[in-house]
Amino acid sequence: MHEIALAHAVWRQVAAEMEKHSDRRLTQVRVVVGELSGADPESLEFALGLLVAESEWPHAAVHVRKEPVVLVCRTCGREYPMQEMRLRCPACGGADVEPVRGTQLRLESLEVE
Numbered sequence: 001m002h003e004i005a006l007a008h009a010v011w012r013q014v015a016a017e018m019e020k021h022s023d024r025r026l027t028q029v030r031v032v033v034g035e036l037s038g039a040d041p042e043s044l045e046f047a048l049g050l051l052v053a054e055s056e057w058p059h060a061a062v063h064v065r066k067e068p069v070v071l072v073c074r075t076c077g078r079e080y081p082m083q084e085m086r087l088r089c090p091a092c093g094g095a096d097v098e099p100v101r102g103t104q105l106r107l108e109s110l111e112v113e
């Protein structure tokens with residue numbers, strides 16, 4: 001499962017961040033998964049949960065949120081949500097578009113106490 005490797009990568013970031021705040025206790029991890037990132041949010045949440053359970057902060061909560069895809073038109077600059085089978089810009093009809101959101105998997109925030 002691809003998400004296990006991803007969970008390890010996210011967890012390395014969490015551990016590196018917690019090393020800077022070694023007097024704190026981790027209570028919550030928030031991760032954003034873009035719809036085009038290729039990762040399944042539920043599998044990732046599950047895999048991260050396993051890593052958390054084995055960590056020094058076994059009671060920390062894990063939240064994985066799905067991020068919808070937003071496209072930007074390179075011709076007119078309009079940003080719009082991607083809809084199925086509709087890749088043309090709704091403002092100018094241009095087809096030169098690229099995703100600006102929803103392609104990445106990233107650590108959104110950590111909560112500590």
Ligand SMILES: [Zn+2]
Binds near residue numbers: 076091093
């Ligand atoms: Zn446009």
